[in-house]
Amino acid sequence: MFSIATESLDVNLLRLSLDDSRAGAYVSFEGWVRDHNEGRAVTRLEYEAHQSLAVSEAERILLEAKDRFGLIAFRCIHRVGTLAIGELAVWVGVTAAHRAEAFEGCRYIIDEIKARLPIWKKEHYADGSSQWVNCQSCSSPQHQLAAASGSGTP
Amino acid sequence: MFSIATESLDVNLLRLSLDDSRAGAYVSFEGWVRDHNEGRAVTRLEYEAHQSLAVSEAERILLEAKDRFGLIAFRCIHRVGTLAIGELAVWVGVTAAHRAEAFEGCRYIIDEIKARLPIWKKEHYADGSSQWVNCQSCSSPQHQLAAASGSGTP
């Protein structure tokens, strides 16, 4: 149902694995590494995961989606390691009898995956700097002091 | 942007055609021929389209979606002819910077495609009968008379 991958994904194989004659609707989501974030030019991403916790939490999420939206099949894969612009970071695919359930189920899964899985993303910028995403308050006290004298929110 | 196909689709090629380094989210929808509808066992589908009207209306829909949801890339293909169970009848793929726009744009396109395009679907059932979908009131007066004496809604 869920796995963490260290190599690039074969979307075609993933899609075929969801094949089911009861399914009328297939919806997939892919998160691609884009060349910018919040106005800054991004050159690459680095993903790190806590493997066992991520897997157990993701399987909980997938079963929640199955129950809520009556999904027929569902699967999710998340990459870790260093990813270049355009690379696939996460893939979610679901099937259902009808399209409403498929769209809502797929959306639920990716929303919860992003909010709940112990996976971390570091952005590397064109100016050579880097930052852990969602981690504005992560810097150590000395760094926070330095940041407070600047214009950014701490 | 939109086309009508008489042969089976290569989803992988379609997906690759949307590749863009500004895109962070890709959402695709596929309509598959399923083995049942409203409680009846379905054996195959037959699609018919008014080619030129379908193309111009679909391109209007795609541009509406682009404007409303700020899509980066978008494409839709619809099959016509006889389709077996499990075959791909319609494919929609979109990209956007973020996932909310990609999900909503993809959903908008397939909803409008289904409601507005001059495309017709005939279901063939396991018992040998067949019916044009959404066409409960399509039968000629003689047939309506016969139907009215049965238990189905006319």
Place this chain on the structure above:
Amino acid sequence: MTEAPKKQVEIQYFAVLKEQSGIPGETIQTSAQTLRQLYVQLKEKHKFGLPLESLRVAVDDQFRSWDDLVEDRSKVVLIPPVAGG
């Protein structure tokens, strides 16, 4: 009131209308003034079951209103309830 001059119209039938008429289309001479009147004539001729309210109509590849006038040498498409996807 004098008889309106006849116009030549090419009609295309799809799906259930093609089945009920038994033909994919036909070219006819009609005295119908509006598209609404034209459908009433065709419904009578081919015993179509569909009420006009459940159809749409297009002329020369543009969706049109039933109250639009029938134009000579135009191509009319009658569109029964659609079901793409």
Place this chain on the structure above:
Amino acid sequence: MTEAPKKQVEIQYFAVLKEQSGIPGETIQTSAQTLRQLYVQLKEKHKFGLPLESLRVAVDDQFRSWDDLVEDRSKVVLIPPVAGG
């Protein structure tokens, strides 16, 4: 009040915590009674910037509450703000 007996705990660090501590993990002896007290000690030791409220904690592969007791020979994972996808 007597000193609580020391417990042996294996800590794992990820992302920003791994960078700030300079290590992927460590095994320590601690007198901390709750996970909350444990983080306060580690924050002090490694000069972590993250307030406890922005972290989650897991023990032996289960998410836990900060008020849960520290168990001897357990594996503790400190989870900084996540950003999958």
